[in-house]
Amino acid sequence: MAGFGEPGADAVDATGLTVGVVAARWHGELTDHMVARATEAARACGAADVVVARVAGSVELPVVAQALARRCDVVVALGVVVRGATAHFDYVCRSVTDGLTRVALDASVPVAHGVLTVNTIEQARDRAGLPGSAEDKGWSATVAALEAALAIRSIRQPSAAVR
Template identity: 80%
Template sequence: MAGFGEPGATPVEASGMTVGVVAARWHAELTDHMVERAVAAAAACGARATVARVAGSVELPVVAQALARRCDVVVALGVVVRGATAHFDYVCRSVTDGLTRIALDEGKPVAHGVLTVDTIEQARDRAGLPDSAEDKGWASTIAALDAALAVRQVATSANQRVGFGA
């Protein structure tokens, strides 16, 4: 965690939007709380949340894609803790590449709220618990909704000419 530069996670006006939240069941004591915070953030923005659970982080992208086909935004939540093998690297790459591809293929924001950490203590510090420094469930949801609003703004202004030929 960098600990600096975060833009803040103030609710945005997203009434009528839908948020698909998909979360891994690994490290449930943390992911359950992250889901609660994501749903609370959606409600604070006036959006409606749908929640789906999967076994682990590798399974997040396929369900995220299904949610992206019926929701305005998707928030993927999980916890991957580095171990003694290369498995951490494979899981993190798979999840990141999958979520990025879904966002681009579906043209919808997909927030990467998967905590990729060296220790469980680092995960606890980012999971939005009362003593946590960060709240990734909340922040990821706000970021996704903010991006969806930006996409809508670009789409509605697409008929306006911009640039040198305007």
């Protein structure tokens, strides 16, 4: 967490959009809370529907995000990857990031990367939107994805002025 530069995550008017949320079961206490916050954000923004899917770990997020991208206006991927003593952390983080980016670009659907990639579980807790947390990744990732969908919608509308 940089601690600066975040644009804010105020609710946007995403009335009628559908939100797909895929979350890993690893670190379930945290990911369960992040899913709840993502769902709350979608509802606060006026989403018509929220579809939630769970997977074993973060590596499985991209393939399910791909399936959700075929059905939903936005996808939010949530997980927690904590650095260990081996290079496994680096491989998982790269795989997840590359996979989610590919899904977003191939499907032309915003896919929010709400996977916490941290050195310690305490850092994850501080980003998971728990009471007293510095960040709320479930909420902010959802709002960011919805905002991107609205930007895409405005660009695609014939009357939209591109600046």
